Amino acid sequence: MKSLKSSVYIVGAGPGNPDLLTVRAQKILESADVILFADSLVPAEILDLCKSDAEIIRTANKTLEDILPIMIKEVRSHKSVVRLHSGDPSLYSAIHEQMQLLAEADIPFEVVPGISAFQAAAANLKVELTVPGLVQTIILTRISGRTQVPAREELTSLAAHQASLCLYLAARHVENAQTQLLEHYPPDTPVAICYRLGWHDEKTFIVPLNQMADCTHQEKLIRTTLYVISPALREVKARSRLYHPEHSHLFRPRGGGEE
Template sequence: MHESTSRLNNKKNYESLDSAVYIVGAGPGDPDLLTVKAQKLLQSADVILFADSLVPQQILELCREDAEIIPSANKTLEDILPLMIERVRSHKSVVRLHSGDPSLYSAIHEQMYLLAEAEIPFEVVPGISAFQAAAAKLKVELTVPGLVQTIILTRISGRTEVPETEELTTLAAHQASLCLYLSVRHVEAAQAKLLQHYCAETPVAICYRLGWCDEKIRVVPLNQMADCTHQEKLIRTTLYVVSPALSQASARSRLYHPEHNHLFRPSHS
């Protein structure tokens, strides 16, 4: 557990929280990308139950010196849930800290269901997702007028099956900005499915541990996606962004065009 001046001072300044579970998105890795609300909750909570394999230790420097810190990487839901229930019933506030945004691949559905069943109050606090951090790092907009206007967030089938109607080949047919999570171990299969609809030269950003000190970002043509993944020895925590927007094609939005009128900028003709 990290000791820092900021953390030691937090003990004196924290605000009282309700006895509840706060499911908080920690973002992709960079502590500076936490929301203000997430920071306040971390500074105030009695208990921090965090996914230690996916959330950097530096984020814990925001916590109170006397907060109970519980890593969860080695725990099952059957271990985690009783911990949260017992602490809340003991009149403590619990932050359940997930990586990225809780709405994406965070396995919070079953947690919320069981907390509600146990009549334990909870709140969900959103975070920055990896696809948003990737676009910022790449300095691109994933919805470019006249080029692409849709973003698909998905994964390939693996240990967790994807519904047949959401199979990767089907989604690739849209040729949208496609952000592929949790698929690095099946990269050859993913590349083959994507190539059925995207051309071989479509840019792919391979983003490893975004926001961490060992972050890697490589942009390659789609037909080199698997080879680059293996060359970089990537086996986890990798996001693929497949998009024509990565080509840096020139385009202009209608929103700020002088011929585009709206409520706040009416026509002067």
């Protein structure tokens, strides 16, 4: 691609596998001068895409007060900077405050989306999380921990929908999560427990909801774990109307004629 602007590129690295980077993310990584990456969450293999003289800065041990001045200084030195986050930047990535402060400092930035863990989980499980006649809603959420969830978004109320619920950042609070989910989902509802998706040591377990906490403890899963709770994980026979021969639309009018 053309040489990058002197700017901050907030890039989603996806769940782990470098093959799941977007093409744009890959091109930006190949050209950037400075890469600040969340080394506790992003595999080092992704850095193999960077140019040989790129400056690599690990940020797992840094605060925003450490990171922000580096980004500002490098952009003002006419360098292109990548802030590499895991997953997709729109979910639990703490970019909100970064963007606010960059804007206040008059530093240009761009957000490059990435594959989120729930999408990688569905692909690994070979399921569609919105099955006609069964479930048509996906809820992405977390449980209260150090960061509190607003009362109106507590897991108990979200579970009432019995949708496909993708639960992030919950392994340390799994008993509480299971208790709240059981208030609305049947005990035998399938749960996919997805650990370190996209990494070389990834693991996936499918258990009934009432065994979610036990499995988490038995496998010693503490972090980087996603729970997918969904009736779509069962063996279900269903068919969408979209490609049904009785379903007509602009490009396939009833009777097969042209409109």
